[in-house]
Amino acid sequence: MRPVIVVLLIALAVLTACGPRQPATLTVMTHDSFAASEEVIRAFEQEHNVKVTFLASGDAGTALNKAILTKDAPLADVFYGVDNTFLSRALEAGIFEPYRSPLLTEIPTEFQLDPEFRALPVDYGDVCINYDKAYFAEKGLPLPQTLEDLTRPEYKGLLVVENPATSSPGLAFLLVTVAHFGDPGYLEFWKALKKNGVIVAPDWETAYYTHFSASSGRGPHPMVVSYGSSPAAEVIFAEKPLEDAPTASLVGPGMCFRQIEFVGVLKGARNRALAQKFVDFMLSVRFQEDIPLQMFVFPVHPQARLPEAFVKYVQVPEQPVLMDPARIAAHRERWIRAWSEVGWIIMD
Amino acid sequence: MFFLYPLGSILRAALDGSVLLDERTWVVVRRALGFTLYQAALSTLFTLLVGLPLAYLFARYRFPLRSLWRIAVAIPFMLPTVVVAAGFNAWLGDRGWVNLTLMRAFGLPEAPIPFSGTLTAIVTAHVFYNTTLIVRILAYTLEHMDPRLEQAARVLGADGWRVFWHITLPLLRPALLAAASLVFLFDFTSFGVILLLGGPQFATLEVEIYVQGVHMLNLSLAALLSVVQLLCTAALSFLYGRLLAQVIAPIAPRPAEVNLRTPCRWAERAFVGLMVLLLIALFVLPMVSVPIRSVARLEAARGERGEIRYGLTADYYRELFINRRGSLFYVPPLQAARNSLLFALLTVLLSLALGIPAAVALSRQNVWARRMDVLWMLPLGVSGVTLGLGFLLAFRRAVAFPGLVPLAHTLIALPLVIRTLQPALVSIPSHLRQAARVLGASPWRAWWRVEWPILRRAVLAAAAFAFTVSLGEFGATLLLTRPEYPTLPVAIYRFLSQPGGLNYGQAMAMTTILMLLTAAGVLLLERLRMPGSQF
Numbered sequence: 001m002r003p004v005i006v007v008l009l010i011a012l013a014v015l016t017a018c019g020p021r022q023p024a025t026l027t028v029m030t031h032d033s034f035a036a037s038e039e040v041i042r043a044f045e046q047e048h049n050v051k052v053t054f055l056a057s058g059d060a061g062t063a064l065n066k067a068i069l070t071k072d073a074p075l076a077d078v079f080y081g082v083d084n085t086f087l088s089r090a091l092e093a094g095i096f097e098p099y100r101s102p103l104l105t106e107i108p109t110e111f112q113l114d115p116e117f118r119a120l121p122v123d124y125g126d127v128c129i130n131y132d133k134a135y136f137a138e139k140g141l142p143l144p145q146t147l148e149d150l151t152r153p154e155y156k157g158l159l160v161v162e163n164p165a166t167s168s169p170g171l172a173f174l175l176v177t178v179a180h181f182g183d184p185g186y187l188e189f190w191k192a193l194k195k196n197g198v199i200v201a202p203d204w205e206t207a208y209y210t211h212f213s214a215s216s217g218r219g220p221h222p223m224v225v226s227y228g229s230s231p232a233a234e235v236i237f238a239e240k241p242l243e244d245a246p247t248a249s250l251v252g253p254g255m256c257f258r259q260i261e262f263v264g265v266l267k268g269a270r271n272r273a274l275a276q277k278f279v280d281f282m283l284s285v286r287f288q289e290d291i292p293l294q295m296f297v298f299p300v301h302p303q304a305r306l307p308e309a310f311v312k313y314v315q316v317p318e319q320p321v322l323m324d325p326a327r328i329a330a331h332r333e334r335w336i337r338a339w340s341e342v343g344w345i346i347m348d
Numbered sequence: 349m350f351f352l353y354p355l356g357s358i359l360r361a362a363l364d365g366s367v368l369l370d371e372r373t374w375v376v377v378r379r380a381l382g383f384t385l386y387q388a389a390l391s392t393l394f395t396l397l398v399g400l401p402l403a404y405l406f407a408r409y410r411f412p413l414r415s416l417w418r419i420a421v422a423i424p425f426m427l428p429t430v431v432v433a434a435g436f437n438a439w440l441g442d443r444g445w446v447n448l449t450l451m452r453a454f455g456l457p458e459a460p461i462p463f464s465g466t467l468t469a470i471v472t473a474h475v476f477y478n479t480t481l482i483v484r485i486l487a488y489t490l491e492h493m494d495p496r497l498e499q500a501a502r503v504l505g506a507d508g509w510r511v512f513w514h515i516t517l518p519l520l521r522p523a524l525l526a527a528a529s530l531v532f533l534f535d536f537t538s539f540g541v542i543l544l545l546g547g548p549q550f551a552t553l554e555v556e557i558y559v560q561g562v563h564m565l566n567l568s569l570a571a572l573l574s575v576v577q578l579l580c581t582a583a584l585s586f587l588y589g590r591l592l593a594q595v596i597a598p599i600a601p602r603p604a605e606v607n608l609r610t611p612c613r614w615a616e617r618a619f620v621g622l623m624v625l626l627l628i629a630l631f632v633l634p635m636v637s638v639p640i641r642s643v644a645r646l647e648a649a650r651g652e653r654g655e656i657r658y659g660l661t662a663d664y665y666r667e668l669f670i671n672r673r674g675s676l677f678y679v680p681p682l683q684a685a686r687n688s689l690l691f692a693l694l695t696v697l698l699s700l701a702l703g704i705p706a707a708v709a710l711s712r713q714n715v716w717a718r719r720m721d722v723l724w725m726l727p728l729g730v731s732g733v734t735l736g737l738g739f740l741l742a743f744r745r746a747v748a749f750p751g752l753v754p755l756a757h758t759l760i761a762l763p764l765v766i767r768t769l770q771p772a773l774v775s776i777p778s779h780l781r782q783a784a785r786v787l788g789a790s791p792w793r794a795w796w797r798v799e800w801p802i803l804r805r806a807v808l809a810a811a812a813f814a815f816t817v818s819l820g821e822f823g824a825t826l827l828l829t830r831p832e833y834p835t836l837p838v839a840i841y842r843f844l845s846q847p848g849g850l851n852y853g854q855a856m857a858m859t860t861i862l863m864l865l866t867a868a869g870v871l872l873l874e875r876l877r878m879p880g881s882q883f
Binding site for chain 1: 361441543555558562563565566567661663733736741841845846848849852853
């Protein structure tokens with residue numbers, strides 16, 4: 001078998017090495033959830049006579065791993081999709097080169113977490129608890145106002161969360177509890193939650209579609225850790241036009257985690273000038289206005305107009321948790337390990 | 349080279365000595381390894397218990413819709429885990445039909461049968477996924493077994509059980525061993541099932557590799573765990589080789605039809621009836637919720653309480669063809685189906701082209717063959733995450749080239765292909781071949797006229813495996829995906845990653861298409877007449 005494969009690989013190498021050279025190509029590495037309108041990307045391609053290729057590289061963690069592993073000979077010019085929980089790791093690994101985009105002056109400084117301009121903010125979203133409006137209305141149950149409320153007996157067995165070890169909204173919610181209750185304190189809260197029958201799902205898909213009662217999966221539980229934008233998505237992707245969103249978010253102070261996603265020019269990019277142009281483009285109003293309906297997060301540019309469904313159905317939390325990326329990087333592993341030792345482990 | 353080189357590069361890059369000295373490392377390794385072995389052994393046992401009678405059923409009895417039932421066992425192998433988890437929950441979960449019915453019947457306040465997040469769920473799902481391995485490999489041997497041995501025992505006065513116990517089972521041992529070792533390896537490296545149905549308390553090596561590598565960005569621990577997993581795979585394959593050598597009893601295979609009979613005694617009918625019930629409960633019901641959900645709409649606007657009524661709709665399918673948001677990443681269903689099929693066909697061709705010679709070489713019983721055998725099985729023991737990162741380091745730019753997709757799929761399909769062919773090959777008595785040679789046939793002619801006709805059916809079974817493996821492979825962790833070449837599983841995950849009824853419905857519709865394609869492909873492969881066929 002060896003010769004066959006060697007021949008095939010050589011053929012591959014030849015095929016990939018000598019494609020036609022014009023127009024110039026720009027490669028953008030992203031996570032799997034990246035999306036954009038064809039029209040918007042085509043506009044950039046025409047303006048700069050360039051062909052943009054996207055490399056979807058797995059979920060956010062996998063994609064970042066791939067970028068770090070190949071930093072000596074990068075596969076792409078631009079990397080998009082590192083969020084504030086992974087930011088420090090990306091910066092420490094030195095995969096980005098600084099680029100102070102002129103458009104940064106238009107972006108609020110609260111989103112600019114890297115003072116050296118290696119990673120530039122593109123969008124943000126909040127991880128919040130979604131609830132089934134009809135369930136609470138029908139039972140006449142008041143909504144939980146604080147995190148502490150979730151441990152009260154009337155909310156027993158109602159909440160579904162994701163495992164922070166395998167899910168990014170799960171990690172975000174863990175960080176919310178760390179921010180609120182402090183370092184060893186958050187574990188006490190989780191013990192109380194466990195006693196109150198919290199369900200732990202491995203990922204967002206299962207939590208939302210299998211367990212959550214207001215999703216089309218029709219699960220048994222009326223509260224789930226999801227995104228602040230999920231109610232808008234429920235309206236936009238409804239089977240039949242809906243008058244109102246079937247879900248809403250709990251947005252009390254300190255109950256949501258703000259995720260910010262960043263883009264950067266990769267060190268050793270073959271096409272640095274174009275890469276910088278593309279970063280500018282991602283920060284421009286044109287691209288920013290495309291973000292909400294494609295990826296269901298908010299644009300960081302304050303002048304980007306939001307679609308109606310977003311204005312109507314997405315609640316913006318008053319005081320979302322914003323944690324220092326360096327603190328997250330330093331402790332995330334320990335926090336997650338301590339969490340998993342709260343007693344979810346039955347087998348030993 | 350396509351396997352060892354990438355693996356070597358990632359291990360070299362990621363492993364460092366300090367992780368070996370850390371005491372916590374060994375706690376993680378010990379716990380994960382212990383649980384991995386335990387659940388794999390348990391799952392393999394139950395898969396055998398279900399698979400053996402089913403294989404007997406398919407090999408020996410004529411009954412209505414036989415080939416359709418057979419397909420029902422084959423489809424799970426390629427279903428995305430998310431969909432399977434949803435299917436099982438709809439059927440056995442806390443709010444599943446079974447529990448709801450029991451709760452209503454006995455007025456119970458809580459679900460009487462716990463399922464989600466239990467070891468039972470893991471084992472059930474493994475049985476659901478892997479029974480097809482047992483059925484395919486065993487049914488082949490059972491079909492082609494020389495009926496005269498069993499008849500002789502009968503004539504000598506043995507009853508049905510004794511015949512099975514003393515004649516059929518011993519003859520079945522090589523196939524049983526091959527199938528069980530495959531199932532064990534699949535359970536051993538199980539990932540999605542453990543993650544989705546098991547809940548946070550269960551972690552196999554593979555899950556731990558994923559968590560450490562992807563979420564903690566702790567590559568050196570992930571690499572160490574990969575090495576442990578690899579060593580276990582090698583040890584298991586080695587053991588298989590040793591055992592196989594002891595159980596072979598070559599007997600000339602007979603045409604499949606001689607073993608088929610229509611059930612007539614009541615015990616036989618009861619057996620067939622019982623098995624069909626098992627098929628429905630274990631395979632059809634968990635799957636059937638998907639196609640139903642793909643054409644059913646919740647009648648009440650969601651959010652309203654009370655009885656859920658369903659209405660029929662074709663909206664989800666229609667919607668698949670519309671790029672409503674003008675997205676660059678919109679996946680046209682026909683294109684996705686075409687890509688999936690193309691990759692699957694290439695995988696079948698490649699894995700057969702490599703697998704047949706490899707299996708032939710391995711069937712020569714010598715030390716070298718045994719060592720090579722271990723090597724061939726290793727791809728099954730490597731986590732997708734580790735291998736994916738290895739590809740990246742080894743092949744750099746080529747890693748985004750879509751031509752690599754069938755190659756990567758072949759890598760996963762190859763162990764299956766070899767294991768399917770092996771028992772068939774070793775059971776061919778060497779005197780058949782020698783006779784042909786004595787009669788003046790060239791080695792090639794002897795192979796074409798003697799071995800190939802016997803192997804034909806096994807090759808088809810192997811092809812069906814390669815086909816399903818490729819169709820179901822999600823692949824994004826393995827390679828870099830280019831949005832221009834989407835496959836059906838990629839499209840399914842795209843829909844499931846956003847909320848909204850329409851997305852859910854479209855994911856179900858896409859999955860139904862994937863199921864139909866698999867069924868059609870496997871059916872076609874089984875019907876295929878290959879050149880040189882004698883029976």
